[in-house]
Amino acid sequence: MQYFISQIVNGLCQGSIYALMAIGYSVIVGVVGFVTFTHGEVIIMGAFAAYYAFEFVGSMNLPLGILAAFVASWLVGIFVYKVCYERFFKAPRHIALICTIAVSILLKNLMQIVFGAARKPMINVIDNKIYTMGPVQISRLQIVIILTVVVLSLLLLFIFKKTRWGVSLRAISQDKSAAALIGINVKRDAMVGNCIGSGLAGVAGLLIAMSYAILYPSMGSTFGMKAFTASVLGGLTSVPLAAVGGMCIGLVENIGITVTSATYRDIFAFVFLIIILLIRPQGFASKKGGRP
Amino acid sequence: MKKQTMKRVVALAAAISMVIGLTACSNGGGDAKDTTKAADNKEQQESNTTGEINIGVVGPMTGANAEDGIGFKVAVGIAVDEINAAGGAAGYKLTYDSNDSASDANQSADIVRQYAENDKYSVIIGDFTTSCCVVDAEIVDKYQIPMITPTASGSQLPGISDWFFSMSHTQEYESPWAAEHVTKDYLGAKSVGIMYLNTDWGTQVDGFLLKAYEELGIEVLANESYLDTETNFSSIVSKLSSEKPDVIVVVDQSNAATIINQIRSAGVETQIQLLGPGAAVQIVDQTGDNSEGVVTNTASLLTYDNEKVSGFMKTFYEQAGFDAADHAICAYNTVYMIATAIENAVADGKTEINRTVIKDYLETAEFDSPIGLVKFNELHGSNRDMLIVAVENGEYVVKCDYGYFD
Numbered sequence: 001m002q003y004f005i006s007q008i009v010n011g012l013c014q015g016s017i018y019a020l021m022a023i024g025y026s027v028i029v030g031v032v033g034f035v036t037f038t039h040g041e042v043i044i045m046g047a048f049a050a051y052y053a054f055e056f057v058g059s060m061n062l063p064l065g066i067l068a069a070f071v072a073s074w075l076v077g078i079f080v081y082k083v084c085y086e087r088f089f090k091a092p093r094h095i096a097l098i099c100t101i102a103v104s105i106l107l108k109n110l111m112q113i114v115f116g117a118a119r120k121p122m123i124n125v126i127d128n129k130i131y132t133m134g135p136v137q138i139s140r141l142q143i144v145i146i147l148t149v150v151v152l153s154l155l156l157l158f159i160f161k162k163t164r165w166g167v168s169l170r171a172i173s174q175d176k177s178a179a180a181l182i183g184i185n186v187k188r189d190a191m192v193g194n195c196i197g198s199g200l201a202g203v204a205g206l207l208i209a210m211s212y213a214i215l216y217p218s219m220g221s222t223f224g225m226k227a228f229t230a231s232v233l234g235g236l237t238s239v240p241l242a243a244v245g246g247m248c249i250g251l252v253e254n255i256g257i258t259v260t261s262a263t264y265r266d267i268f269a270f271v272f273l274i275i276i277l278l279i280r281p282q283g284f285a286s287k288k289g290g291r292p
Numbered sequence: 293m294k295k296q297t298m299k300r301v302v303a304l305a306a307a308i309s310m311v312i313g314l315t316a317c318s319n320g321g322g323d324a325k326d327t328t329k330a331a332d333n334k335e336q337q338e339s340n341t342t343g344e345i346n347i348g349v350v351g352p353m354t355g356a357n358a359e360d361g362i363g364f365k366v367a368v369g370i371a372v373d374e375i376n377a378a379g380g381a382a383g384y385k386l387t388y389d390s391n392d393s394a395s396d397a398n399q400s401a402d403i404v405r406q407y408a409e410n411d412k413y414s415v416i417i418g419d420f421t422t423s424c425c426v427v428d429a430e431i432v433d434k435y436q437i438p439m440i441t442p443t444a445s446g447s448q449l450p451g452i453s454d455w456f457f458s459m460s461h462t463q464e465y466e467s468p469w470a471a472e473h474v475t476k477d478y479l480g481a482k483s484v485g486i487m488y489l490n491t492d493w494g495t496q497v498d499g500f501l502l503k504a505y506e507e508l509g510i511e512v513l514a515n516e517s518y519l520d521t522e523t524n525f526s527s528i529v530s531k532l533s534s535e536k537p538d539v540i541v542v543v544d545q546s547n548a549a550t551i552i553n554q555i556r557s558a559g560v561e562t563q564i565q566l567l568g569p570g571a572a573v574q575i576v577d578q579t580g581d582n583s584e585g586v587v588t589n590t591a592s593l594l595t596y597d598n599e600k601v602s603g604f605m606k607t608f609y610e611q612a613g614f615d616a617a618d619h620a621i622c623a624y625n626t627v628y629m630i631a632t633a634i635e636n637a638v639a640d641g642k643t644e645i646n647r648t649v650i651k652d653y654l655e656t657a658e659f660d661s662p663i664g665l666v667k668f669n670e671l672h673g674s675n676r677d678m679l680i681v682a683v684e685n686g687e688y689v690v691k692c693d694y695g696y697f698d
Binding site for chain 2: 003006112116117123124141213218219222254257258261265266
């Protein structure tokens with residue numbers, strides 16, 4: 001029983017990281033209107049930014065790491081937007097798609113050249129302790145990760161619901177032409193939306209590196225796919241449902257491992273996706289045909 | 293107009309950097325040269341008249357095992373430079389080209405085939421994994437070019453081809469040795485939980501361990517595998533720790549540090565035994581206090597205090613940017629074995645150094661390396677003595693010396 005509860009806690013922790021990645025992904029898809037294959041690399045870029053920020057100041061300061069990861073990934077988001085999207089809004093969709101694949105490969109190789117192929121440890125960012133409450137064991141690291149994701153998600157929700165900027169982004173997400181007609185600078189705000197999504201991905205990268213205690217340039221691809229999967233589960237453009245999708249994948253993976261083997265982790269995630277899409281092609285969303 | 297120009301500049305810069313990135317990737321670090329197909333297979337056997345012996349190096353310069361592949365390249369370079377600075381191998385200058393296999397058997401096979409079909413190359417060093425080497429061995433057998441893997445230890449490799457050599461002992465030897473001498477004799481464990489990498493190498497090690505533990509009367513409470521793309525081991529750690537084994541045996545190389553960190557961050561204090569990475573310094577560097585007390589077996593202990601290897605380690609670090617592991621010095625030794633074979637052939641009066649001569653003389657070559665005598669057995673493998681080492685105060689300490697259990 002204790003083992004099962006441990007796996008649920010592991011699943012919640014992992015699911016919350018997936019949720020943050022998926023939230024970022026859904027913001028990008030919603031605002032920009034294209035799916036992206038650069039997300040995995042943006043995630044890892046954020047982790048590297050935090051790593052070098054820690055090295056630079058000589059201490060493991062989590063808020064500093066979050067800031068570094070967010071800012072660096074924001075900047076990468078500008079680059080991705082300029083190269084992959086800005087010129088292709090009216091072009092066939094596959095053009096932007098291919099561009100994101102190319103930029104993904106470019107970023108991965110550049111990271112390998114600049115940061116080196118060696119694995120870098122990310123340990124002791126926080127003073128880890130284990131808390132035991134009956135059969136439940138949870139580490140301080142897991143609590144910090146879950147709380148960080150919750151706080152960032154609520155912050156994003158606040159921005160989207162309560163600020164003029166957020167209203168603009170939502171308008172762009174719903175209809176770019178109509179948004180332009182009412183005076184919204186669609187190109188600028190779409191870039192900002194892409195950067196917000198990228199920034200959140202960067203923070204997710206830091207949390208991944210903290211949780212797994214390691215980072216290296218080529219580890220992003222799997223996470224990019226998981227973010228995409230969670231986002232698809234949530235109907236692609238729904239931020240709250242993408243978060244639900246991420247949590248579900250984290251839980252399904254860990255419960256699956258409980259009864260079989262970690263070898264099948266990805267199989268559980270993607271079979272779960274296929275089953276959900278067979279039953280509800282729109283994912284968790286209420287309407288068919290999510291954008292784009 | 294200005295905005296339009298700016299867009300063009302950004303697009304051009306992106307395109308240029310993309311080309312640079314992709315080129316660097318395909319060349320596995322940028323120093324590989326084009327290989328051309330030989331016109332006639334017979335030419336491959338003709339003598340090398342240029343006074344140069346060209347070595348083709350293949351290893352994973354990218355991906356999860358990138359450190360090991362880059363380690364191959366750097367270590368081979370150090371040995372080649374040393375040998376050439378001392379006048380070459382019996383006067384023959386050594387050169388090398390390297391290519392990235394990314395631990396992918398198809399990619400490795402393509403590279404090895406290119407080397408084999410190009411009469412410029414007399415010998416190949418690589419690859420890192422057993423999966424790659426099994427495929428490569430068929431190719432070098434067909435094209436009759438000697439190939440030496442510094443590291444691959446799959447039990448199917450010894451005797452796989454007359455042209456294939458391994459500097460590493462097989463898992464048929466190492467795994468039962470570790471089970472008996474590390475788990476049972478040194479740690480005194482009655483039960484274990486195993487987590488192993490689900491590859492050819494990992495499943496083989498696991499199979500040999502399970503058999504050995506059964507014979508030794510050690511109970512295996514959990515036996516968990518994972519793919520080489522795995523980065524989150526928390527579920528496996530929970531599974532293993534719930535069974536409360538005396539020892540957690542980790543069968544992995546590149547993920548060993550990550551696994552140690554995740555075991556300790558989950559609050560699990562169970563004794564950890566590693567099988568695979570040897571006494572890699574980066575495991576200690578990447579784990580800090582988490583690796584205190586971790587026990588492993590290794591054929592060599594590379595430390596800066598060891599005068600025999602400190603020079604190599606310093607040079608290696610300067611060039612690679614990370615510390616050398618046993619795998620790297622095995623690659624270094626491989627070049628010296630080739631040089632020794634050439635020197636022996638010349639001493640025997642051979643005037644033509646070709647692939648066949650190198651292969652024949654590798655079979656009898658012996659090199660007194662910084663980590664002990666290196667030679668091949670009748671199956672072209674290598675049985676190396678083992679040390680038992682543990683991490684104490686942030687560094688490896690020999691707990692049982694060579695031959696302790698003999």
